[in-house]
Amino acid sequence: MLIFTSDIHRQHHSAELDGGRLIPSWECPERVDVTEAALSDAHEFRLPNKLSYSILERVHTPQYLDFLANAWTRWVDSGKTAPTAMGFCWPARPLSEKPPNSIDGALGYYSSGADCGITKVTWRAATESAAIAQSVTTSVLGGERAAFGLCRPPGHHATSDQFGGYCYLNNAAIAAQQLRDTGTGRVGILDIDYHHGNGTQQIFYARDDVVFCSIHADPTFEFPYFSGHADERGVGPGEGFNLNYPLPAGTGFGSWSGALQDAVAQLTGLDVEVLVVSLGVDTFEDDPISSFGLTTPDFGEIGRRLAQINLPTVFILEGGYAVEAMGGNVAAVLNGFEQGG
Numbered sequence: 001m002l003i004f005t006s007d008i009h010r011q012h013h014s015a016e017l018d019g020g021r022l023i024p025s026w027e028c029p030e031r032v033d034v035t036e037a038a039l040s041d042a043h044e045f046r047l048p049n050k051l052s053y054s055i056l057e058r059v060h061t062p063q064y065l066d067f068l069a070n071a072w073t074r075w076v077d078s079g080k081t082a083p084t085a086m087g088f089c090w091p092a093r094p095l096s097e098k099p100p101n102s103i104d105g106a107l108g109y110y111s112s113g114a115d116c117g118i119t120k121v122t123w124r125a126a127t128e129s130a131a132i133a134q135s136v137t138t139s140v141l142g143g144e145r146a147a148f149g150l151c152r153p154p155g156h157h158a159t160s161d162q163f164g165g166y167c168y169l170n171n172a173a174i175a176a177q178q179l180r181d182t183g184t185g186r187v188g189i190l191d192i193d194y195h196h197g198n199g200t201q202q203i204f205y206a207r208d209d210v211v212f213c214s215i216h217a218d219p220t221f222e223f224p225y226f227s228g229h230a231d232e233r234g235v236g237p238g239e240g241f242n243l244n245y246p247l248p249a250g251t252g253f254g255s256w257s258g259a260l261q262d263a264v265a266q267l268t269g270l271d272v273e274v275l276v277v278s279l280g281v282d283t284f285e286d287d288p289i290s291s292f293g294l295t296t297p298d299f300g301e302i303g304r305r306l307a308q309i310n311l312p313t314v315f316i317l318e319g320g321y322a323v324e325a326m327g328g329n330v331a332a333v334l335n336g337f338e339q340g341g
């Protein structure tokens with residue numbers, strides 16, 4: 001399979017508030033190293049093409065993009081010396097919808113929490129990650145049966161105007177929008193990261209041309225806490241085109257794969273022409289921040305089942321924090337996919 005990757009991400013390593021302490025983010029550069037190593041034998045690597053910026057504006061607001069591009073400079077100019085720009089005050093139940101002028105206020109306005117921040121190189125890394133998503137999509141549009149983007153930072157928690165959950169630009173949404181803009185009919189996004197893809201859901205919530213389908217830990221106990229319930233089914237013309245499968249802590253492959261089977265049947269019934277897979281491997285049994293019980297052979301089976309859907313497929317990397325094992329888990333999905341169909 002074609003794998004798109006780049007070294008630009010390497011300097012991006014944010015901080016996160018974890019159990020009351022600011023720690024180096026679990027979302028670390030080594031994740032890409034181990035995944036490249038695990039894929040190197042059986043796959044072909046490419047660098048992304050230059051990002052065409054206009055696609056970002058189809059998914060994110062101009063104000064948000066302007067904020068992300070300039071946040072680091074504003075942080076430094078405001079006299080701060082910490083290596084990660086983070087907010088500390090959020091419009092959780094907004095009294096005002098007005099974006100504040102100060103960098104501290106803007107960081108709160110344009111983010112969803114203290115689980116990641118903006119470093120000197122975040123904008124550069126996030127736009128390169130989006131360029132990878134764009135190149136993967138272009139190659140599938142050009143006739144590849146499937147291709148995989150080693151996108152880092154990940155994307156599925158980024159909404160149209162908020163970063164969070166280690167995500168800044170929504171790579172899967174960018175891929176889906178690019179497909180729509182170049183003549184593909186209905187696009188299906190299947191999000192199998194352990195966490196609900198709240199950003200992707202928000203971006204397509206009122207639309208019927210992109211189906212969003214997510215299998216994830218129930219938000220009653222897990223991040224992102226405020227979306228991902230089964231009764232969130234879309235709104236207006238989008239009603240019925242947003243499908244959530246929240247699952248309990250400790251879910252193993254038996255019930256997880258039952259949800260996958262149902263999700264695939266629903267997607268197929270909605271006449272999807274191309275599939276975008278938000279591929280997180282944080283459902284792995286040894287993932288340090290997650291609670292599901294999937295094994296490496298289970299990821300092979302997932303790959304085979306995805307191939308059986310029999311659609312052109314754009315794979316976008318999301319989460320996975322058991323660093324040593326994640327390469328093998330991603331490889332298992334892609335190898336299973338190639339065996340399966």
Ligand code: Q9C
Pocket residue numbers: 016017018019115154155156157165166167193195223280282289318319320
């Ligand atoms: N501070 C993705 O998998 N919560 N993001 C961490 C410990 C944030 C996960 C809890 C999890 C974000 C792409």
Ligand code: ZN
Pocket residue numbers: 193194195280282318319320
């Ligand atoms: Zn995740």
